[in-house]
Structure formats: structure tokens, C-alpha cells
Amino acid sequence: MKNLLLTITVTMAISAPLRAAVVSEQVTYQDGDTQLIGHIYYDDGSSKKRPGVLVVHEWWGLDDYAKKRATMLAELGYVAFAADMYGAGKVTEHPDEAKEWMMVNAANVPGWRKRAELALQQLKLHPMTDVDKTAAIGYCFGGATVVELAYSGADLDGVASFHGSLPLPIEGETPDLKASLLLFHGYADPFLEKPHVALFKECLTALEADWEMVEYGGVMHSFTNPAADQHGMPALKYDAIADQRSWAQLQVFFAEIFAD
Amino acid sequence: MKNLLLTITVTMAISAPLRAAVVSEQVTYQDGDTQLIGHIYYDDGSSKKRPGVLVVHEWWGLDDYAKKRATMLAELGYVAFAADMYGAGKVTEHPDEAKEWMMVNAANVPGWRKRAELALQQLKLHPMTDVDKTAAIGYCFGGATVVELAYSGADLDGVASFHGSLPLPIEGETPDLKASLLLFHGYADPFLEKPHVALFKECLTALEADWEMVEYGGVMHSFTNPAADQHGMPALKYDAIADQRSWAQLQVFFAEIFAD
Numbered sequence: 001m002k003n004l005l006l007t008i009t010v011t012m013a014i015s016a017p018l019r020a021a022v023v024s025e026q027v028t029y030q031d032g033d034t035q036l037i038g039h040i041y042y043d044d045g046s047s048k049k050r051p052g053v054l055v056v057h058e059w060w061g062l063d064d065y066a067k068k069r070a071t072m073l074a075e076l077g078y079v080a081f082a083a084d085m086y087g088a089g090k091v092t093e094h095p096d097e098a099k100e101w102m103m104v105n106a107a108n109v110p111g112w113r114k115r116a117e118l119a120l121q122q123l124k125l126h127p128m129t130d131v132d133k134t135a136a137i138g139y140c141f142g143g144a145t146v147v148e149l150a151y152s153g154a155d156l157d158g159v160a161s162f163h164g165s166l167p168l169p170i171e172g173e174t175p176d177l178k179a180s181l182l183l184f185h186g187y188a189d190p191f192l193e194k195p196h197v198a199l200f201k202e203c204l205t206a207l208e209a210d211w212e213m214v215e216y217g218g219v220m221h222s223f224t225n226p227a228a229d230q231h232g233m234p235a236l237k238y239d240a241i242a243d244q245r246s247w248a249q250l251q252v253f254f255a256e257i258f259a260d
Numbered sequence: 261m262k263n264l265l266l267t268i269t270v271t272m273a274i275s276a277p278l279r280a281a282v283v284s285e286q287v288t289y290q291d292g293d294t295q296l297i298g299h300i301y302y303d304d305g306s307s308k309k310r311p312g313v314l315v316v317h318e319w320w321g322l323d324d325y326a327k328k329r330a331t332m333l334a335e336l337g338y339v340a341f342a343a344d345m346y347g348a349g350k351v352t353e354h355p356d357e358a359k360e361w362m363m364v365n366a367a368n369v370p371g372w373r374k375r376a377e378l379a380l381q382q383l384k385l386h387p388m389t390d391v392d393k394t395a396a397i398g399y400c401f402g403g404a405t406v407v408e409l410a411y412s413g414a415d416l417d418g419v420a421s422f423h424g425s426l427p428l429p430i431e432g433e434t435p436d437l438k439a440s441l442l443l444f445h446g447y448a449d450p451f452l453e454k455p456h457v458a459l460f461k462e463c464l465t466a467l468e469a470d471w472e473m474v475e476y477g478g479v480m481h482s483f484t485n486p487a488a489d490q491h492g493m494p495a496l497k498y499d500a501i502a503d504q505r506s507w508a509q510l511q512v513f514f515a516e517i518f519a520d
Contacts, residue, residue: 187461187465188465194458198454198458201447201475201477204477205447205448205477205478208478209477209478210477210478210501211476211477212474212475212476212477212502212505213474213475213477214472214473214474215461215472215473215475216471216472217461217464217465217469217470217471217472217473218465218468218470241470242472244516245472245512245513245516248512248515248516249509249512252505252508252509252512253505255508256504256505256508
């Protein structure tokens, strides 16, 4: 059993001012005929291997928001790979288009998981990544993606979903989960019916998963994204407090799962 | 809006080795004819005022476990007051007796809240306490107690309940909550029916409370107490992971609510 060492987060926060800048590299990879364009971020002030974190975007595609989160993780001392789940790094600001792209993935769960695994491979292939310490986080569609990645039995210490749709396992499957799961959920998220959230918890419990869910009262969908309110969708609303809390709680989670 | 400064926790953790030892003082106070015997803990390496935390014991009474938590808070740089909710500092190891004592409190909610407020007064009266930065935490019966304290409108920045019974407001009352609420709950706690937990969340939401609940999968009642398994009650079970997680998450919460 791992000990939760808050001091890991501490050490990273303190040494930050001494570091060089975060650098990024474009990473092109393939899923069959589809070319995917991700971006990897790390602090080049040291060549030491470090824990790696996969970052999966919202339904909009690999936009600046997902890249910003990957940059923030690099600033915290991790190597972060912002995956491209749609191909060609395509993005949209139109909810209808975003939904359509997302549904294409969701309609083929094995293909969805495979594409996420290909991204995880890219993270692990990077020379900066300590392959024994990896996690995946995701937002909205990306939150669902990292849960699917956990269901696939991916070799990860943990996954964290922010306002994800909390997908259930495929009917009849009994996933062999290796990752601890941390789910951040806006209790007032209109996209998720309460019975579904309850069923999701029951399923994880039946799988004897190591899971924890943080529910924030009065908080809507996409609560971590400051641009959430700009799409004319009442279900989406940024919440600064829940954003800050979940980001801090993520760091506590990483300190635990990445402890030696 | 307060900013969540994880660095506060950080600073405290780092300066800890330089500090003098934690000292404790017995504090005798009254609730009508009932004499209460609490204990206050702080680090005497500095005379500077600091945030104050009320600690409310499990149904067993003010035992070594509650005192240990207060000591841990003092080590983190807080002043902590371990309250006595039963009078004369009495404790028991017998569940039947513990339940009886607890029910005496719970049967008279205004009296229950008043007794908790008297303890909070003692914390605020202490010269070490920064009265503008206070919180209350509690375990089991104590978790319910700090929620009642919040319902009473007590002047607190936050309350945190560990495996508490999540009491509802008094029928017809509309509490004026000043405290943010953080609830740690074992999802497999047999003492709490799931519909009750859901109703509790709905009530807090209706009150527009600032609340967050952390649910731990597969975790039973009294999960933070290493002695939980010694009472011959299958519902009580220590869980080291959930204990460590909730303690770390509490520190994140304190860093936020006690920020300048």
C-alpha cells in the first residue's frame, strides 16, 4: 500500500521558481489511416525522468484549454501529453459538431479505447516519462475517455475524470481495473441523471475498484473551464471554487499514486 | 471569493521541524449544571495567533482518538480544541452505552447545538486562536455535530464531517449557513441508507450551501479510526487509504478557507 505523501506536491511547488520554462513538442501518431496530432509538455530544466500524465480534451477537440492543463501539469513537474482523439488535431466551437464527433467515438467503444491507448503509448515512449508512474486525466468527453481507458485494463496508476459522463462497462464485461479512479462531478450537472451516477458507483463497487467521487453542490457541467459560459448552453458553467478545489485534490491524488 | 492556496499547507509542513512541541491544556466549561472537560492543543514555539479548529469526538466520548486528531492539527500549525459533548469527559468502549449517550444529545437538537456552540466559544476564547479563522471537524457522532453547528448558523469558515450521519435540518427550518461543508463518506457505510445520503445532498442544495462530498468506494463506517475493528461491529472498519486521503483533502480545504 502506498503512503500518501503530501510532501511530494510540496517539494515540487517549492522548486518551481528554480526551473526552466515548459517546452512543448508536437507528436504525430497513427490510428489506422487516421493521423493524430498531440502535444507533449515538460519542463526542460532537468533531464530526469518524471511521472507522466495523459490529458484528454473535452468534446470540442484538442483545443487551447486541454493544452493549458497539460502546461499546468508540466509546471508541476510532470510530463504531460495532450492527446488528439479526433484526428488531425481538429477542433470546433459548435456544440452540434462537437457532439457528433464525440458520438462517433462513443459508438465504437473498443475503437475509442484503442485510440486512447495509442495516446498513452506516445506518453510512455517519451524519454522524459517514468513509465512506472503514469496517470490519465480528462474533461467532459475526455473524462469518459480516461474511465474507458481504466476499463480497458491500461497500465496506469490512476485516472481522474472532471465533469465526465461516467460511462458504465460494456454489458457483460468485467474489467480488470489497474488504475485508481478519482471522479470530480458537479452535483447540478444537467447532463447526468442521478440514477445513472448511482449506477456508476454501484458498478465500480461491484468491480471492487479503488474509486472516490467528489461531488460539488450547485455545480454544473464543464465547471473547470473558464470558457464554459461562452457557448450559449445553460448546462455549462464555470465554477472557480470547484475548479480550484478539484485541481488541488488532483495534486493530492498524484502525490499518493506517484509515491515511491 | 477566496483563493485556494495549497502553499499554505506547504509552508506549515516545512516549518514544522523547527517548532517546539505541542502542548495541551485542560479546559473546564459548563452547560447549565453539566461540567464539560475539553482539551486544547497548540504548538508553543510561537505566540502568534493561528486558525482554530474544533474537534468533536465519536460516539465513544472524548477519547484518545479525538485527542490524537487535535494533536495532529496542532502539529500542522493550528490551535485545536477537543470538545467534550457528554460531560465530565466520560468515555466508553461499549457500543450500547455509546449509542445511548449519543441519542440523549440527538433527541434534543437545540441542546445538542448549544453544547457544540459552547465548545466553539472555548476555542475562540483561547489567546492563541485567530477568531476570524475557525473551523470544526468531527467523526461519526462528531461529524453530525459539526453539521448541526453549521445549521445553527455558527460563525465558522468551514466544517468537515468524517463518517458522520449527515443529519437533515429540523423540519421547517431554513438554516442560515455561514460555513462551507466538506463531507467524507464511506460509500459502503451500512449505517447510512443511500436515499438518506441523497436527501441530505438535496437539502444542502436547496439551502444553496457551499458543500462538497467525497465518497470512497467499498469503505465502511469509522474508516479513519485505526481502532474501528476492535469493537466487534462489522459496520466499523478502518481503511488506511481513505483515512490518508481524507486527511490530506482536509488540509487542502483548510488552506482554502483559512486563506487571507
